[in-house]
Amino acid sequence: MSAACILHADLDAFFASVEQRDDPALRGRPVLVGGGVVLAASYEARACGVRSAMGGGKARRLCPQAIVVPPRFSAYVQASKDVFAIFAETAPTVEAVSIDEAFLDVRGLERIGGTPEAIARRLRRTVRAQVGLPISVGVASTKHLAKVASNAAKPDGLLAIAPGAELAFLHPLPVGRLWGVGPATETRLREHGIVTVGQLAGLPEGVLVTILGRAAGRKLHAISHNRDPRRVRAGHTRRSIGSQSALGSRRRTPEELDAVAIALVDRVTRRLRKGGRVGRTVVLRLRFGDFTRATRSKTLPRPTAATAPVLVTLRALLAAERETIRRRGITLLGISITNLSRSSDAGVQLELAVDGQPPPALDATMDAIRDRYGAGALQRATLLGGRERTSAWLMPGDGPDGLPESR
DNA sequence: TCTGGGGTCCTAGGACCC
């Protein structure tokens, strides 16, 4: 049995707690952050049944005495940085999960830091003293169990699952408490008479795969037996960058939609450039008048972070949906860019004259590239040009195994 | 309850290639 050495630390009702910290008049009272949709609800508000992502109307009906405050994202970002600085002093390996939670690997710290549980207790005290926020911590032998434990410890608690006690803790829980089991999976499992994690654990993996598909079936089978080999890993590479805008129910003209599209592309490509990233696939996200959703995507020949090619692509995708939008109405327009790589891996476009030779001039182009950049530089070249001139796209990180992975 | 914004991963079919 492996030692319980993974901490999952999760700030409680994060946005709402920052508001209560910064305004004493809010302490001990139900607080909702965000009016249209609840971004965060304090535990006093949750006692009335309010949940985050709930519509503001329903939240106010459930909790008429709640105080509604607008979000202050810069304050949350600063609070998050302060807390992550404490994480970094607590453990050598910290894996951020989101703005308000992280895994900490405290293996091998026994002599200087004490037991994992002692480290967790000290972490909670330090965050409370230095940042003024409540934080819950779960301690367990696997990431998944640490996550479930921190959830069970909330609010403002600590729960350490002793080695050997894992399944006794896990098996009585309803399946919905597992990380990755949402409403759809919960319903499917219930249709098969499975309500608790223990019942889940009693099923052969093959049966679960039949019910839920290969990946989900295997994963749930493993975690129901507390098998989770994932290590705590620092760093994390973003796979997509996106932006979206809710449009309300009013009809929109194509001109209005185009203005929204321009703003979205501008926002997203700026973020790409700021992060030194380029992307190849442009995804259009639509939500229609009846709130059903659709996505349309187009993969470009080369990755880019430039506004123009992304806008051209998004406009083309949008134009193809124009009739559908006219018929059904549109309530959300979004874009996301995926297939990301680093700008430094994106290569340079080479335009090389090859003495008017007709294709196949690619060999000559590749030879010219090798002459110029060295034999190792060229992994793959794509013929882009015409008869008299040949262009090649040089991708330094683009090996035979496909597109460059970001490092 | 009429519903924000930002993400991740998985599945499945078709195109295309060897």
Next chain:
DNA sequence: TCTGGGGTCCTAGGACCC
């Protein structure tokens, strides 16, 4: 006339998370 197996990439959609 009938018709393999394997792999990658692209597209679209679904589920889930914070």
